[in-house]
Amino acid sequence: MSRHQIVKNLDLDDELDDYDGGDDYGYDGAGEGISEEDQEQLRQCTIIVREALPQGGNITDKQIQDSLWYYYYDIEKTVTYLVKTYLEPPKEKKTPGGGKKTKDNIEGSDGSKPCSGTFSFVKFFEDSPWLKVPSERQTIFIAPLYPRGGLLGGSSDGAPKMSKLQALAAARKKKKAEEQMSQGIADVEKPMASLQINEQVSTTNPTVASTSKISVGKPFSRGLPLRKRKDSNEHEKAPKASQPKKEHRLSQPELPQEIPMVDQAEPSAFANTMFSSPSQVTRPRQDNLFTLHLALDTTSTTANPFAGPSPDDIVIAAQSKAAGKGGKGNPKTNGEKRADQIASGVEALKLDNTPRAKSKNLDVLAEFEKAKTKNAANFVVIGHVDAGKSTLMGRLLYDLKVVDQRTIDRYRKEAEKMGKSSFALAWVLDQGTEERARGVTIDIATNKFETEKTSFTILDAPGHRDFIPNMIAGASQADFAVLVIDASTGSFESGLRGQTKEHALLVRSMGVQRLIVAVNKLDTVSWSQDRFTEISTQVLAFLTAAGFLSKNITFIPCSGLKGDNIARHSTEPEASWYSGPTLVEVLDDSEPVARALSKPLRLTIGDIFRGGVQNPLSISGRIESGSLQMGDALLAQPSSEKCYVKSLEIDEPVDWAVAGQNVTVHLSGIEEQYLKIGDVLCTPVNPIQNIKQFTAKVLAFEFITPMQIDVHRGRLHTAGRIKEIVAVLDKHTGAVSGKKRPRIVKPGMIARIVVELDLSVPLEAPGRVVLRSDGQTVAAGLLE
Amino acid sequence: MRLIKQDIIERDGSGSWHAYNLIAVGDTLRASAVRKVTTESSTGSTNSKRIHTTISILTTSLSFDPQVSQLHVSGRVVEENTFVPMGSYHTLDLELQRNFTLTKKDGWDSVALDMIRESIRVDKEGVVPAVVMQEGLANICLITEYQTVLKQRVEVAIPKKRSGRAGDHDKGLDKFFATVLETLLRHVDITQPRPLLLASPGFVAAGFQKYIISEATRTGNKALLGNKSNFLVVHSSSGHLHSLTEIMKSPAVLAKLKDTKYARESQYMDDFSAMLRKDDGRAWYGPSEVERAAEKGGLGPGGVLLINNSLFRAQEVGVRKRWVGLVDRVKGGGGEVRILSSDHESGKRLENLSGVAAILTFPLEDLDESGEEDGAGDGDGETAMVI
Incomplete structure (x- = not known):
């Protein structure tokens, strides 16, 4: 660990706690290690103190000098201290303050014999029954003598003062305890609450020594002796003296309620079970004994303490919850901090020390039913390059106020x-x-907007032929498609030969049934109805030939740049011939699509990124089937590495997600090298298999011979070859027709082929694959 | 006439590859070797030494490592000497500058002689390095005259475009370029004055070219900067290796690499595919179909036989004989024979079409009708596979 890191990880509270051992230095040195000047100063001050002290006291020079040294020549304080300690006889304090009381308790050892060194415990308990030790044989714990807490000295004669740090720590601890309690976590916490001795202590009669109740002072339950610091440091002392008011307040009788928070940790669930007695019989016990208060106080813990989540779990859950919100987690306990310091040294080894998120074991499907929110639909925007897909969607988002005016103005200026x-x-x-520099869309862009009925996800696909793999990735997530057609002269014709056709065929072969055709840029042909009709007829003819049903196709004349017939009806007088619905209205009509919720989980990774400081590895993608929730264990294929869902996000942190949703998953327990874009996350119970060869029924777009191809499935993009053409099938019946092993498959024919892949990838029937070669889509179809 | 003896000296890496194609199972190979010999003394103590000796073996198997151009031939020793007993096994490593004597069991056939002739031709074309890439994937390969050697595949996950996080993608792309360049420099000397093909869909290759030049400028690499006119950005539809076919077709590459063997081979395959698409009965593929076409005289003058050299590498003597016979027949009939290297992309394409294809002089129909049993009996993976 570098020096810098050490300093960074240094925890002041911790360090001060640890400092106890070091206290002695200054003290011990007081006798022999004093320098000449100090001795001289001591001598002078002693004289002054002697003068200041009231006569008649038998205070030795040594006592005075010790006090002086302690207060670092502060004569006033020394005098106060000396008068208090040696001249006035100490009297019984009325406050039920911790330190004093403790002493009383301890001293009342009631005549029981202390054990000698050679005493055999085995013998001693030989004749006593298990858990019913006769009272006279119960041992007496004698608490070690702790120095009284707080700072030494000061003019007040109340309970020991707390240092500022102590007070701060106390306040913090109290707050934390309150927080934990307020979480209302049931069964286990209850018996613990009853363990809190505070009430008893505070209500106990101040005349402590003879009470029958065991009034246990808190200080001795703390493992570490209370902090005492070298107060010779004047910098520390000065502000203390200047705040007498605060000191006074602290010494008020309410103190004991606060101090316990400082010193007393709550018993753990473990301790609780260990010490809760099995029966409700109260055993005879001796008054005034310092016994284990836990055993005596919880006599009725009948609830199973392991039924609910353990306090650790609660803390972890709370932390991960806080982490999910992006805020700071709970303040760490000392122990954790220590662990962190060690961990930071080990960090170089890249061990994953992030705690696994605890699963809430939700019935996700039931939750989904319950949380019946709006319909969700994803649609892909397709069309030839420069048809105006992105502009159309930009206009849509702008008109629906998803994007504000300022952003648009900025873009306009930059553009x-x-x-x-x-x-x-x-x-x-x-x-x-x-993309901006070149003015083309390269990758799928996702954006969201909501109408009254449905919340939509736009998948804006690139139109350029080089980025068809990206378009395939987008189309694989879509429920329906918006086909944008450039109506301007010449563009429509070239588009129909180009990607208009290819995209339409692709979305069709990927299972999209419904198509909205936006005839764009009609403003450039002055809203000519003839042009619109001409385009509609041609496109409709082509689409029905491609296998779309004409009832699933809607045509809308619009202008993305101007915004006519998108979110609002056109105001152009030339466009008055169109009275049909706008694009948004048509979108809103879409019916919800059935999801494969109950199938085993399949999630194709669409993106791998660093989701922030707390989530070093995050993926996003669409859940194709099944559901997942926080804490789930997942299997990444094809690497077959296990990982865990740390948290989930669908725009905002959620506990679960179901098929059809585009989700961001923060993962733990896996390294980035095991994940690739296009990999599949699935449930380890029912994993997807990695295969190197598959048979598929495909529709040929081009000539197919046994050849080398790219296989696409969503984001998955891998190389392979058509090993064999098994048969040409009848288009409608699917029966084998024609020759047995055809040499070549012509465009438009359906064939059964065997594809061999270079690498094994996660694929399973009935997955839809697209086969491409030399930049052309040669076929698309279904795995068998 | 019989070729009794010919001295061949290997000068570059392609020699091993030729030897790999020449040496067949059953041939006798004589070469110097290093062998560990263990002797046992009368007291039973053993003593092992490495001995340089000349060993003759009867080949039983070959393996070729294209990455380092090394050929390993293993077989049984057929000639005894003081160190090696008859019948024991030995693997000969044929490397650069190592002489060997090859004796063919059944004499040298026409294909083998052609190979020798080919291998001693002086006018060698150079090696062309190529980087076939797409976002997140790059294949660095060397296109030599007879083979395409994949040197390294680089895969880097690049974060996709997400709203408000445009920087992530750019950063990822930069990291990807840095990794590819580093790997490229490790495998290939790109300062040599020869073309370096950078191929990708979209703007990746152009971006990479820009990155190389900016890196060279930043580090003051003058040699690299001086060679920048040789960096050729070509379009390919994907970053997978088989896109090389497409790259070979591009005019920019053809202008630079015209008349190289691999460019020619690519051309043959394209011609064949074009013919096949016409489906007029002149283009056929598959062993039995082509043989039948040859029988019917379809491969006369003007006809072209495309055959993969992997077929001559067959372990069974009979299979090799069958193809050598076919080649001789076609040649005798005035047809053209083009032997494609199976280690090139064009050869791989032909391999997909079962390794042999023909463009006929006249259309022939239904060559495949009765040939079903025949084809199935070939044992070259043509039988239907059902998953």
Whole structure:
């Protein structure tokens, strides 16, 4: 550990606690180690003190000098101290203060014989029954003599003062205890609450010594002796003296209620079980004995203390909860801090010391039913490059007030600076530096908006042919699609040959049934209805040929740049011929899609990133089937590494997530090297298998021969080859037709093929795969 | 006429590869070797020594390591000497500058002689390094005359674009470039005046080129900067190795690498694919189909036989003979024979089509009708696999 780290990890409270041992230095040295000047000063001060002291006291020079040394020549204090200690006889204090009382308790040992060194305990207990030790044989614990707590000296004659740090620690500890108690964590805590001796102590008659109740003073239960510091440090002392008011307040009788918080830790659940007696019979006990107060006080712990979560669990849960909110966790206890200091040294070894999140063991499906919120739908925006997909979505978000005016203005200014003022709206979604510089969408952008009925997730796909893998990743998450078509002259025609066609075929083969066709840029052809009709007819013909049902296709004339027929109806007089719904209205009509909730969990990793300081490894992706919750153990395929869900986020921290949701999962117990984009997280009980070869029923888009291909499934992108064409199938019945082992499959035909992959990847039937080669989609289909 | 003896000296790494294609199971190979010999004295104590000796073996198996260009031939010793008894096994390592004598069991056939001729040709084309990449994945490979050697595959997870976190992606991309460049420099000397192909979909390769130059400028690497005109950015549809096919087609690469063997081989395969797509009965693939086509005279003048050299490497003598016979027949009939290297991408494509394909002079239909049992009996993985 570097010096710097040591200093950083240094905990003042801790260090001070540890300091007890070091106290002696100054003291011991007082006799022999005093320098000449000190001796001279001591001598002079002694004279002054002697003068200040009232006559008649028999105080020795040594006593005076000791006190002087202690108070570092503060004559006034020395005098007060000396008068108090030696001249006035100490009287019984009325306050039920800890230190004094303790002494009383201890001294009342009631004549029981102390054990000698050679005494045999075995013999002693030989004839006594188990757990019923006769009272006279019960031992008497004699508490060690602790120096009274607090600071020495001072003019007050009350209970010992607390140092500022002590007071601070006390306040903090009390607060923490209150917090814990207020969490209302049931069964285990209750018996513990009854263990708190505070009430008894505070209500006990001050004449302590003879009470029949065991009034246990707190100080001796603390493992470490109370802190006493060298008060020769004047810097420390000065402010003390200047705050007499506070000192006074601290010495008030209410003190005992506070001090216990400082000194007394709550008994653990373990201690509780250990010392709670099995029966309710009260054993005879001796008054005035210092016995284990726990044993005597909890006589009725019948509840099973392990039924609920342990206090540790509660703390951990609370911490992880706090962590999830991004706030600071609970203040650490001393023990934890110590552990942290050690851990930071070990950190170089990259051990994962993050505690696993505790599962709440929710019935996620039931929770999902209960939390019946809005419908959720994901839709992918597809179309040829430069059809205006991003701009259309930017406009949608802007008109629905998801993006504020200021942001748009800023984008507009920046876009103008780059000479691309028409791209301002697209920049809402195109946030990458390269995307903005080049004016094309490269990767899927996700964004959310809500209507009254549904909350939507937009997946804005890139239109450029090079980024079709990204588009496939987006389409695999979509429930339905918005196909954007550029209506301007020439663009529509080139688009239909290009990605308009390919995208439509792709989304179809990936299972998307419903399509909204936004005929964009109609403002450039002055809202010509003929153009709209022409495009609609052509596209409809193509789409029905591709296998879409015409009732699932809706056409909307619109302008993304101007915003007509998107969130509002068009105000252009030329567009008055259209009276149908706007894009948002059509989107709102979408029916909720059934999710595979009860199937085993499958989550394809769409992104791996560092989710923040507390979550060094996070992934995001869409849950394809099943559900997961915090604390779940997961298996990452194909690496077959186990990991745990530390926390979950769907825009905000949640406890569970179900199929269809795009979720961010913070993982623990796994290293980044075992995860790749396109990997699958699944349940270890029912894992997805890694396969190197599969048979699939595919629709050919291009000629298929046995050849090398890229296999896409969502974000999964891997290389392989078509090993064999098994048969050409009938388009409708799926029966084998034609030759047995065809040499080649023509576009539009359906064939059964065997694909061999270079690496084994997690795939399973009935997954949908897309096969591409040389930048063209050659086929798409279903695993068998 | 019989070729009795020919001296061949290996000068570069491709020699081992040629030897790999020349030496077949059953041949006798004689080469110097280092062998550990253990002697036992009369008292029973043993004493082992490493001895340099010349050993003749009857080949039983070969293995070729393309990364280091080393050929290991193992077999049984057929010629006894003082150190090595007859019949014991030995593995000969054939390396650069190591002489060997090869005796073919059944004499040298035409394909083998062609290979020798090919291997001693002087005008060698250089090695072209290529980086085929996409976001998060890069394959660094060397395209030599006869093979494509994958040197290293680099995979780095790049955070995807997320709203408000554009910086993460850029940072990830930079890290990816740094890793690729570091790996590239370790495997390839990119300061040599020869083309360096950088291929990717989108802007990754262009970004990488920019990164190399900016790094060279930053570190003051003059040699690298001087060579920057040789960095060729090419489009490919993915970062997987088989995209090399596409790269070979690109005009920019063709201009630089015209007439290299691998560019030609790529061209053959493209021609064949184009013919196959027409589906007019002139393009056929598969062993039995091609053989039948040859029987019917379809591979006369103007016909082209594409055959993978892996077929000549067959362990069974009969299989090799079958293909050598086919090659001889086609050549005799005036057809053209093109032997593709199975270690190139074009060869891999042909391998997918069972290793042999033909463009016929005239259309022939239904060559595959009756050939089912025949094809199934081939034992080259053509039988239907059901998962």
